[in-house]
Amino acid sequence: MKIPGSLVFIAIALILSNLSLAQEKQDGALSTFEQFRLTDYIHWYSAIEQQAMMDEWLKNHQLGTWSHSGRVGADDRTVITPQADVNYGYNWFNISNGPMVIELPEYERYSSLSIFDMHHFVEDVIVNPNKPIVIRLANQKSPRDEAHDVVLSTNSGLAFLRMVIPAAEDEADVMRLTREIKTTGGDGTEPFIIPSFTDKERSVALEIIKDYGFKQKTGNNMFGKTSQGVGDLDRAAGVYLGQLGIPAEFVQYTQYVRTADGEALGGDGHYEIRIDPKGLIRDKSGYWSITLYNMEDRYLISNPQGRYSITSYTAAANSDGTYTVRTNPDGKGENAIPTMKKPVYAVMRVYQPMGTIDFPPISVARD
Numbered sequence: 122m123k124i125p126g127s128l129v130f131i132a133i134a135l136i137l138s139n140l141s142l143a144q145e146k147q148d149g150a151l152s153t154f155e156q157f158r159l160t161d162y163i164h165w166y167s168a169i170e171q172q173a174m175m176d177e178w179l180k181n182h183q184l185g186t187w188s189h190s191g192r193v194g195a196d197d198r199t200v201i202t203p204q205a206d207v208n209y210g211y212n213w214f215n216i217s218n219g220p221m222v223i224e225l226p227e228y229e230r231y232s233s234l235s236i237f238d239m240h241h242f243v244e245d246v247i248v249n250p251n252k253p254i255v256i257r258l259a260n261q262k263s264p265r266d267e268a269h270d271v272v273l274s275t276n277s278g279l280a281f282l283r284m285v286i287p288a289a290e291d292e293a294d295v296m297r298l299t300r301e302i303k304t305t306g307g308d309g310t311e312p313f314i315i316p317s318f319t320d321k322e323r324s325v326a327l328e329i330i331k332d333y334g335f336k337q338k339t340g341n342n343m344f345g346k347t348s349q350g351v352g353d354l355d356r357a358a359g360v361y362l363g364q365l366g367i368p369a370e371f372v373q374y375t376q377y378v379r380t381a382d383g384e385a386l387g388g389d390g391h392y393e394i395r396i397d398p399k400g401l402i403r404d405k406s407g408y409w410s411i412t413l414y415n416m417e418d419r420y421l422i423s424n425p426q427g428r429y430s431i432t433s434y435t436a437a438a439n440s441d442g443t444y445t446v447r448t449n450p451d452g453k454g455e456n457a458i459p460t461m462k463k464p465v466y467a468v469m470r471v472y473q474p475m476g477t478i479d480f481p482p483i484s485v486a487r488d
Contacts, residue, residue, distance in 0.1 A: 155322055162318050162326040166357040167241035170364060172315055174200070175213045175277070185221060185307025187212050189299045192286045195423035202363035202419050202468060205412045205429035208295050210282030214307030217276040220257035220264055221307035225250045225282070226298045230434075231408055231472055232284040235367050239275040239313050241360050242347045246371045248473065249406055256280065256307075274347065277313045281365055285408060287434035289427075327361075334358030335378065339480070341369040362419075363468070373474045377467040378416075381482035388462040391449040391486040398433065398444065400475055407473025408433045411446045416464040424452060424459040431456045447486060 178199075182188050190197055190209040197203055199211075214221050225234065233248045236256055247254060253268040256278070263270055282302075286295050318326075333354055337343065343359025344366040345351035359366050366374065377394070379385050386392060394411060401409055412430040415422050421429045436444045436456050445456060448467065452459030458467075471478050 155319065158318065158322050159326045159329070160353075161316070162322050163330065163357050164353045165315060165318075166326070166330060167360045168239050168313075168315050170360050171237070171239050171241055171279070172313070174364065175279070178211060178213055182211075182213070183308065185212065185214050185304060187282075187299070187302055187304065189282075189296065191296060192289065192292045193421075194427060194429065195421040198420060200364045202414055203421065204283065204410065204470065205421055206286055206410070206432060206435075208282070208284040208286055208292075208299065210280075210284070210299060210302070212280040212282075212304065212307065213277070214256065214280060215277045215309035215311065215313075216256060216258060216261070216273065216307060217309035217311030219306055219309070220255050220261050221280075222265060222268070222303075222305045223254045223256070223280060224303040225254075226301040227251070228284055228295075228298060230285050230287070231406055232282065233367075233371065233472075235279075235281045235283070235365070236271045236273070237279045237281060237365065238273050238347075239277050241356055241364070242274075242351070243344060243367050244273055244278075244346060245269065245271045246367050248371065254280075275313055276309060276311050279365075285432075285434070287432065330354070330357045330361050334362045337362075337376075339373065339375050341373060341477075344368050369474070369477075372470055372472045373478045373480075375469050375478075375480040377469070377483040380484050382484070384485070386448075386465050386467070386483070388460045388464055389450060390460075392447070392483050393486045394446045394467075394469070394481055394483045396436075396444040396446065396481055398442070401471050401478065402433075403473050403475040407471070409469065409471045411458070411467055411469045413448055413458045413460065413465055413467050416466050422459065422461050422463050422465070424461050426452050426459060428452055428458055431458060449486070 188211050193203050193205050193207055233246055234250055235243055236245045238244055247269050253265050255263045255265050255268045256271045257263060259272050284295050286292050342355045345368045410430050410432040431446045438444055447454050447457040448460055449457060450460050450462045469480055
């Protein structure tokens, strides 16, 4: 559901009215001007996070070139709530001087190229691409007749590649394929300009974003294209919880913070999710995964097994064709992910979903 800008402002005004009553006798309360600025910060939050990620990447790379993570594990700190067991390919670009063209090699398992503008709108997602991708501004002509044509509203952005790597022994083949990627352009110089905000504006607005985000049960409202009308608060919450998420027609997400009975997930607990694969994935290119994260920092949890997720590529099936994914402190049992006694939450993803997914609940383990 889109949250219109007017409703975002009303919600902020209500929160701030309560805040003002509590702080009316304290120094440092927000001025009326700062209250209006909160809606601006929520609008720009996604771009601020995009810019921060790009600036960090540019310390070691050049615009219009590629870097690859290899198989993502607990040592990867590039994005919060990362998908485990994939290769992430990053190409931050600037097309102010002309279009960029990307040609990707064929891959037999799931791969997708997502094109983000600087506001974290997903302007296109191409699954298992079979022709060149042209990224351009509206006033630029495409240099290719037969191509996926992606038109951006910002001169900078990110081409983000996902290539699933089911097992460690598959990593070398995937990394060999990444060396076959061909790219031209993307090295423009015109800046993307973001306004500045005060510490007070940032801290109050971030609490609104966090509160809203952790109340969401799925990611369907949080990621999308400009044409889909995704609201500023939705988009900001999506970036806070998991930067670089993509629209619901390509992947659907749910986060598990509590059991179906309302019990908060504890690192000492034993939990399970029972998955019926029927009706989940619309074609053979898709897959599902469940990944576990540390609630304190939203990254993967280091463990002796190096096991961070269970996927439809790696899970062992039950006798009836369903799957039971488990979480417990030591990662004991079939299809189990270790919590290492950390405060945790889990995310289930379904790539190439078949309609709107009715996600299974998480519950206290029965055995």
